[in-house]
């Protein structure tokens with residue numbers, strides 16, 4: 576059962592009054608069929624997908640072993656990787672070497688074209704799910720396509736491996752989604768390249784656990800005009816993502832994204848007396864015994880009538896990968912659909928899936944989950960030339 580997947584379980588309201596109907600999205604939209612999907616990718620470790628799943632320990636034996644043969648056939652291609660960008664990720668041997676970042680990009684293009692012809696697929700999408708890279712400031716090499724390509728040739732440190740993958744995808748006219756908090760495709764150079772090559776892109780950082788809950792609760796506070804004095808978010812997790820985030824550089828990248836969501840939802844410029852001065856902190860602690868089963872605590876200090884203080888505590892015992900998997904599937908299907916509909920550049924109608932949704936220059940990102948849902952369904956109806964009744968479920 577594809578729990579959590581909008582493309583597989585979600586419905587959409589169409590038409591008005593007596594003409595109204597509510598089909599499943601997968602029956603209404605011409606999405607790629609699951610049985611037609613073929614998988615390939617890169618990793619710094621040479622393990623096939625079965626061996627990787629065994630080590631990750633997310634799935635129970637029965638689930639994992641029911642697809643053992645299928646998973647064993649998926650072997651990662653060698654990665655474009657530099658430990659300077661993920662200092663805690665050690666011991667990988669499946670790594671390309673080349674004189675320049677431009678040469679590495681060329682190797683990825685060859686991998687992509689090799690995969691395209693070996694698997695005989697008609698269309699490709701690339702979802703970046705690699706480890707969180709260290710914080711990178713926006714730099715000259717990010718400003719335009721020419722500057723970026725000069726930087727690739729000169730091994731500019733402002734160009735991280737995730738950007739090289741994104742560049743290779745766009746050169747091959749492949750839609751690209753950034754599921755991580757890295758800058759990656761969120762730079763003018765790569766957005767320009769996406770526009771120039773007619774490729775849709777989206778990101779960044781999947782909205783799965785604590786931030787999902789945050790973007791459900793915060794709109795509730797603003798709807799009732801309750802004030803906020805502080806929101807303290809803390810997490811423990813013990814998977815490799817948690818280990819990578821133990822590095823202060825990688826944590827800074829994650830923190831910047833996680834901190835951004837409340838500002839946009841609470842709109843302190845409109846309600847300075849309610850949200851003009853709240854304290855927001857995010858902590859992530861690597862704690863191996865929990866593996867992929869993340870635990871988060873949110874301690875929310877709010878205020879009511881006459882500014883009387885109140886508190887909400889949320890303790891979410893979630894599963895990181897179980898929450899992320901359906902979002903990756905949905906994004907693959909939707910970005911492929913967008914490409915077929917000749918949409919290009921930033922697809923902010925997919926904001927629903929992200930902690931820090933990319934948005935076109937001059938447009939504020941939307942973080943409220945319910946507004947994001949309305950916008951996404953509106954776009955789906957628009958693509959199919961259908962009307963709605965203004966209500967979403």
Ligand SMILES: NC(=O)c1ccc[n+]([C@@H]2O[C@H](COP(=O)([O-])OP(=O)(O)OC[C@H]3O[C@@H](n4cnc5c(N)ncnc54)[C@H](O)[C@@H]3O)[C@@H](O)[C@H]2O)c1
Pocket residue numbers: 617618619620654655656657661664667704705706707708736737754755756780781782783784814815816894895896898899
């Ligand atoms: N719930 C979630 O799982 C979730 C939610 C939101 C965002 N994310 C983000 O997604 C990313 C991956 O998370 P994860 O839990 O799957 O981590 P993971 O450690 O299980 O997987 C990341 C993989 O990327 C590989 N990798 C790192 N750099 C690479 C490179 N340059 N080329 C090829 N492979 C590379 C690593 O070897 C590892 O196998 C992180 O940035 C994480 O913050 C995950």
